[in-house]
Amino acid sequence: MEQRFERLSLEQRRSLIKELSDEAQNPMADNPVFASLARTLRRHLVSQPDEIGSQVEDSLSMRLTAKPMSQGHLVQFLNRAFQHRALTNEMPGYEYPIDYSKDEVWELFFDFIAANPDIVWDLNEDLVVREVQTNKSDRYKTFKLVAQMYEKRLGRTPRVLDVGCSLNLGLKQLANSEFFPFKPVELKQNGEIEETSTRQLNTMLMARFAIGKSTGIDIINPITDRDWVRSCSFYPKELLVPRAVMEFDDLIARIDPKISFERFDFTDEVKFEDFKNKIGDTKYDMVTFSTIWYLLSARGRFKMLERAKTVLSDGGIIVGNDFMYMRSSSRDGMAIHENIKGKPYRTVVIDPSSENQKAQEIFVWESGRPTVAVLGTGDVTLDKKSVSVAEAIKLTADHLNQDS
Numbered sequence: 001m002e003q004r005f006e007r008l009s010l011e012q013r014r015s016l017i018k019e020l021s022d023e024a025q026n027p028m029a030d031n032p033v034f035a036s037l038a039r040t041l042r043r044h045l046v047s048q049p050d051e052i053g054s055q056v057e058d059s060l061s062m063r064l065t066a067k068p069m070s071q072g073h074l075v076q077f078l079n080r081a082f083q084h085r086a087l088t089n090e091m092p093g094y095e096y097p098i099d100y101s102k103d104e105v106w107e108l109f110f111d112f113i114a115a116n117p118d119i120v121w122d123l124n125e126d127l128v129v130r131e132v133q134t135n136k137s138d139r140y141k142t143f144k145l146v147a148q149m150y151e152k153r154l155g156r157t158p159r160v161l162d163v164g165c166s167l168n169l170g171l172k173q174l175a176n177s178e179f180f181p182f183k184p185v186e187l188k189q190n191g192e193i194e195e196t197s198t199r200q201l202n203t204m205l206m207a208r209f210a211i212g213k214s215t216g217i218d219i220i221n222p223i224t225d226r227d228w229v230r231s232c233s234f235y236p237k238e239l240l241v242p243r244a245v246m247e248f249d250d251l252i253a254r255i256d257p258k259i260s261f262e263r264f265d266f267t268d269e270v271k272f273e274d275f276k277n278k279i280g281d282t283k284y285d286m287v288t289f290s291t292i293w294y295l296l297s298a299r300g301r302f303k304m305l306e307r308a309k310t311v312l313s314d315g316g317i318i319v320g321n322d323f324m325y326m327r328s329s330s331r332d333g334m335a336i337h338e339n340i341k342g343k344p345y346r347t348v349v350i351d352p353s354s355e356n357q358k359a360q361e362i363f364v365w366e367s368g369r370p371t372v373a374v375l376g377t378g379d380v381t382l383d384k385k386s387v388s389v390a391e392a393i394k395l396t397a398d399h400l401n402q403d404s
């Protein structure tokens with residue numbers, strides 16, 4: 001027993017066990033597969049040391065020493081790591097996720113892993129070195145909507161630099177939304193669907209749209225990390241929707257000559273200078289950050305924003321989606337939730353050419369799968385004049401109706 005307490009600190013261990021209890025009762029995406037995994041894992045961590053319980057503790061302790069992660073985030077990460085193993089190392093006679101909402105099946109799977117040193121090694125590697133690398137391309141609808149609102153400033157075919165692009169599926173969907181349509185949205189006001197702005201936003205989502213030469217940046221290796229990204233991108237329930245999985249694979253296979261990928265860490269000063277030398281005079285009309293800030297410290301985020309400003313065209317904007325809330329006392333007007341589970345997901349614009357340099361709230365989505373939103377309270381600066389988000393949407397939809 002004593003030996004185990006040396007692995008994770010007592011506080012880390014207590015808090016992990018508490019998070020696993022919460023997950024068992026209130027699992028991510030209401031999923032019984034994750035609830036059952038949390039229950040089983042918790043049992044293995046609190047009872048006598050066994051192969052899997054010890055392995056998870058060892059790996060997490062190593063990982064947290066090298067790269068801290070919040071406890072709330074840690075459980076979501078564990079879900080992804082076990083899902084990765086269950087999808088990659090099929091247990092004979094059982095199918096993931098169909099059979100995995102029972103604790104007995106996870107117990108059997110733990111025994112199955114423990115009997116295979118190669119699988120234990122792979123699990124350890126995931127837990128120690130990986131990040132959550134979800135790639136949900138439907139989130140990039142938010143960038144289409146914002147680009148349309150700011151069309152006068154960004155032009156009809158904005159060039160986009162997407163930082164933290166994962167497999168670059170978001171830019172591919174943004175560039176080809178007539179073949180890979182974004183899911184429709186619903187806007188709410190006081191809990192009720194607001195018909196007019198819902199119609200206007202869906203008109204915008206269905207409208208033709210193109211982007212100029214664009215680039216995605218990530219630290220990921222798009223070939224060797226593909227299965228990990230797939231495991232991070234689907235909740236167990238979503239894996240049972242063949243269309244969603246096929247669309248993901250179709251986007252991976254799609255080659256778009258307008259879109260390139262650069263593999264580097266956006267916080268690395270030397271690599272960023274190399275990138276700037278490579279692009280020369282090229283500037284981007286939008287620098288986008290989709291669900292990457294929640295992985296960073298506030299300092300890391302500020303640094304990324306300063307860098308992004310140096311590659312923006314005149315009048316260009318930074319657009320972000322994340323599990324943040326608005327905080328006027330923060331340098332950029334935002335702060336990230338400590339535990340993102342069940343928290344709203346926001347779309348914001350940072351506009352370096354406007355008087356107000358802080359993030360402007362555009363949409364507040366119910367979740368990181370953005371389909372239901374309320375309008376944000378931020379300002380949209382067009383023609384040197386600021387308008388509300390509702391007004392910007394109305395102007396954009398009217399303009400699109402005149403065009404068609």
Ligand SMILES: C[S@@+](CC[C@H](N)C(=O)[O-])C[C@H]1O[C@@H](n2cnc3c(N)ncnc32)[C@H](O)[C@@H]1O
Binds near residue numbers: 137163264267
């Ligand atoms: C949660 S994923 C989101 C992926 C995609 N933007 C989306 O919304 O579907 C976050 C991505 O940010 C990448 N990332 C994290 N830190 C980074 C950094 N310093 N430089 C470049 N990419 C980074 C991760 O590798 C990961 O692929």
